[in-house]
Amino acid sequence: MEAQSAATLPMGPAWWFEPKWDGFRCLVFREGDEVVLQAKSGKPLTRYFPEIVSRIRDVPLPRFTLDGELLVGDAERFSFESLQMRLHPAESRIRRLASETPATLALFDMLMDADGRDLRQVPLHERRDALADFVSRYGDRQLTLTPGTSDRALAQSWLDGGLLEGVVAKRLDGPYAAGERAMIKVKRIRTADCVVGGFRYAQADGLVGSLLLGLYDDEDRLDHIGFTSGFANIDRTALTCRLEALAGGPGFTGEAPGGPSRWSTERSAQWSPVRPEIVVEVSFDHVSGGRFRHGTRLLRFRPDKLPAQCRMDQLA
Numbered sequence: 001m002e003a004q005s006a007a008t009l010p011m012g013p014a015w016w017f018e019p020k021w022d023g024f025r026c027l028v029f030r031e032g033d034e035v036v037l038q039a040k041s042g043k044p045l046t047r048y049f050p051e052i053v054s055r056i057r058d059v060p061l062p063r064f065t066l067d068g069e070l071l072v073g074d075a076e077r078f079s080f081e082s083l084q085m086r087l088h089p090a091e092s093r094i095r096r097l098a099s100e101t102p103a104t105l106a107l108f109d110m111l112m113d114a115d116g117r118d119l120r121q122v123p124l125h126e127r128r129d130a131l132a133d134f135v136s137r138y139g140d141r142q143l144t145l146t147p148g149t150s151d152r153a154l155a156q157s158w159l160d161g162g163l164l165e166g167v168v169a170k171r172l173d174g175p176y177a178a179g180e181r182a183m184i185k186v187k188r189i190r191t192a193d194c195v196v197g198g199f200r201y202a203q204a205d206g207l208v209g210s211l212l213l214g215l216y217d218d219e220d221r222l223d224h225i226g227f228t229s230g231f232a233n234i235d236r237t238a239l240t241c242r243l244e245a246l247a248g249g250p251g252f253t254g255e256a257p258g259g260p261s262r263w264s265t266e267r268s269a270q271w272s273p274v275r276p277e278i279v280v281e282v283s284f285d286h287v288s289g290g291r292f293r294h295g296t297r298l299l300r301f302r303p304d305k306l307p308a309q310c311r312m313d314q315l316a
Contacts, residue, residue: 001067001109001176002040003168003183009152009159010184014173016124017155018108018148020166020185021069022080022286022293026105028066030056037070045070048086051098052105052142059138063116066131067109067176068146072101080288107131107139108146111176120176127176159188165286187285191299192314195307196278197222197252198271199243207236208243211280212257212271213296215312221254223312226292228282234298242278249275255290279305287315 009017025040035053037045046053049070072082082101088094110131111120119127128148135145149155155167166187174182194213202209210229214222231239251273282296290312 001178001183002181003185004181006184006186009155009167009186010169011152014171015152016128016148016150016170016172017152017158018146018168018170019158019164020168020187021071021106021146022078022165022288023069023071023083023106026068026070027111028056028064028068028105030059030061030065031063033057047091048088048094049098049103050095051102055105055140055142059143061114061138063112064110064114064134065112066105066107066134067111068105068107071104071106073104078104080293102142104142104144106144106146107135108148109176110134120178123173123175124170125172128172159186162188164188189283189285191281191283193279193281193302193305193310194225195222195276195310196243196274196280197224197276198257198273200227200271208240211298212252213280213282213292214252214254214276215310215314216308217254217312219254220308222250222252222276223254223290224252224257225255225290225312225315226284226296227257228280228296228298230295230298243272243274246274246277247272249273251276276307279303279307279310290315 024045026045027038029036029038035046035056037049037052039045052070070083071078072086073079086094086097110127112118113130119130132145135143139145150172158164159167166185169184169186194215196211197214198212199208200210200212201207210227212224213226213228215225217223257271279302281299281302283299284292284294284296286293
C-alpha cells in the first residue's frame, strides 16, 4: 500500500497518524524457517540485513507477513547514509555492519497472522491490534511498533516539532489496499537561503539545467549541500548568461560536488564553478548527512541577502 502526497493532514474522524520514517520500506514474509525481506520495488533485501532475518526466525510462530521500515542508527537519530552502506556486495562487510550497527524494523502493519489468515481486507484498527499484540509478545529494540495516534493536533505537533521527515495518515476503517495510494503523506517543508556555487548544463538545449547550492560552515568554507532544478517561470537563457559571466570563480571551497563515491556518475562530475554571488531561497523536505536528501524547489532569488549570511545553521 502506497501514499499520495498532500500539503496538510486530513480532517475528520477515523484517521490514524504515524511518523514517516526515513528508511527502507520492507515487507517481511515468514514461512517456517524461510524469511524474505522485500523492498517496495520488489527487490530482495534479505542478504543485507542478516540480523533482522535472524531475529524474525527466532519468533516462535510458523508464519506471518508484516509491513514496516528498516532503520539504522540509535534511538535518538536514524541515519539514511548508514542504511545505504548495507547495500554492499561484500558479505563480510554486511556482517560487520550488522554487528556494529544493528538495524531496527519499525512495524506498522500486519498482513497475515500466525494462523495463515489474510488480514488485508480487515480494517486497519483490527490489523493494528493484531500487530500490537505481536510486538508485545515478541518485540524488542530490533522489532518495534511504530507509534501512532488518532489525535490530529498531536500529529500536527510532530510535523511542527521538526524531528520527523513527515506524517502518514491512514483510514482506521480501511483495508490494506496493495498497490494503491490509499495513504496520505505530508512532508515537513522548510526553506533555506543558499549560495549558488556552480551549475550544470542541461543535456538537451545547452542552457542551465541545475544550480548547485552551498552554505558556509564554521570555518567560512562554502560546502555543497544540494541542488535545485525547478525553473518554472524563469528565463533560463538570461540565467545561463548570468552564470556564465560568473564562471571560473572559486566555486565550493569546502565539500564539493562530484567527489568520488559509488553513486557518482560521469555526468555528476561535469559542473562549472562560479563566483559565489547569487543567493536563492529554496524549499526542502529533509536533511541527511548535512545535505538535502532530495532535490529542492527554487522559490526566489535573494539579491537583498549577502552570500556570507547563508550558513549551515539553517539546517539545524
